[in-house]
Amino acid sequence: MVATMQLIDGNEISKQTLAELREKIGRLFAREKIVPSLVVLRVGDDPASVSYVKKKEKTAAEVGIKGTVKVFPPDISREELAREIVALNADAGVNGILVQAPLPPHIDEKSMFNLVRPEKDVDGFSETNLGRLAQDLPSAIAACTPAGIIELLRRSRIETAGKHAVVIGRSLIVGKPISLLLLSKKSNATVTLCHTGTTNLAEISRQADIIVVAVGHAKFLKKEMVKPGAVVIDVGINRIPDATKKSGFRLVGDVDFDEVAPRCSHITPVPGGVGPMTVAMLMRNTFLACCRQNGIAEESLL
Numbered sequence: 001m002v003a004t005m006q007l008i009d010g011n012e013i014s015k016q017t018l019a020e021l022r023e024k025i026g027r028l029f030a031r032e033k034i035v036p037s038l039v040v041l042r043v044g045d046d047p048a049s050v051s052y053v054k055k056k057e058k059t060a061a062e063v064g065i066k067g068t069v070k071v072f073p074p075d076i077s078r079e080e081l082a083r084e085i086v087a088l089n090a091d092a093g094v095n096g097i098l099v100q101a102p103l104p105p106h107i108d109e110k111s112m113f114n115l116v117r118p119e120k121d122v123d124g125f126s127e128t129n130l131g132r133l134a135q136d137l138p139s140a141i142a143a144c145t146p147a148g149i150i151e152l153l154r155r156s157r158i159e160t161a162g163k164h165a166v167v168i169g170r171s172l173i174v175g176k177p178i179s180l181l182l183l184s185k186k187s188n189a190t191v192t193l194c195h196t197g198t199t200n201l202a203e204i205s206r207q208a209d210i211i212v213v214a215v216g217h218a219k220f221l222k223k224e225m226v227k228p229g230a231v232v233i234d235v236g237i238n239r240i241p242d243a244t245k246k247s248g249f250r251l252v253g254d255v256d257f258d259e260v261a262p263r264c265s266h267i268t269p270v271p272g273g274v275g276p277m278t279v280a281m282l283m284r285n286t287f288l289a290c291c292r293q294n295g296i297a298e299e300s301l302l
């Protein structure tokens, strides 16, 4: 048991982040008469996507971003969706474009992400933004969930420089970009990226000062995989059956929280950890994109 275990409260940190952002957006309007704008493209009616997009629309309104949702039928052709993206790229009134995943199987997601102009790619999934992240360029727009993890660490005053961070999961959305962010000169961590091909995972994760888990398996990270005093960031969102809930299920992370938490110095809960930061970072990316497109330095709005 680590006596000083602290819960990283993503709800509270996202509230603070959004409150600060709302102020900056207010100043942007007062000074420049500019309202940042975000367009979300949703294809079909995947229930999780419907609820994520609603949350994005609501949060945008709360911080003073003009949010627009464009909904398309599941049988929209690749060409038609591409035309929509190209038109939004050219529309000077649109600062941020987000193509909500998953797309139907007949449309290749990556080719759609790559069509979004990098300056408007507020999801940060395009090859250009990932390349910029790899090159440590300030023009990069970082993917929202990884950016949210960095913000959680920063606001919890957790040092990353010189630490060994082990990331489990190599997805485009989480594992790869969080590895790049932790590797950046600013974070200065030593990073090991583990995945399904890793043979001695527990041995590696036990060496970590910081563990980021994004595998999509309920309660995957067990106590014997964690060094006492480590920081554990749980990205997973998994539904498990729970007869005591009206819905019949509850959400758990990729970490076996009850057995791992007592060993940690810091840990994120699920729900209420990384999740709320993802939407907050989407709003921040839209604001940043708007400032950059208008040649305004963010610091001038502090």
Ligand code: NAD
Binding pocket: 145, 168, 169, 170, 171, 172, 173, 174, 175, 194, 195, 196, 197, 198, 201, 214, 215, 216, 217, 235, 236, 237, 238, 274, 275, 276, 278
């Ligand atoms: P993904 O399925 O695209 O990738 C999972 C990765 O985990 C893969 O790279 C795979 O190599 C690795 N993996 C799977 N099983 C493993 C094992 N046994 N050992 C080692 N590595 C293994 O998933 P994703 O999109 O990165 O999402 C991961 C989890 O995070 C999901 O539960 C998802 O719902 C959640 N998620 C949450 C947020 C958020 O905002 N909190 C955002 C994105 C994803």
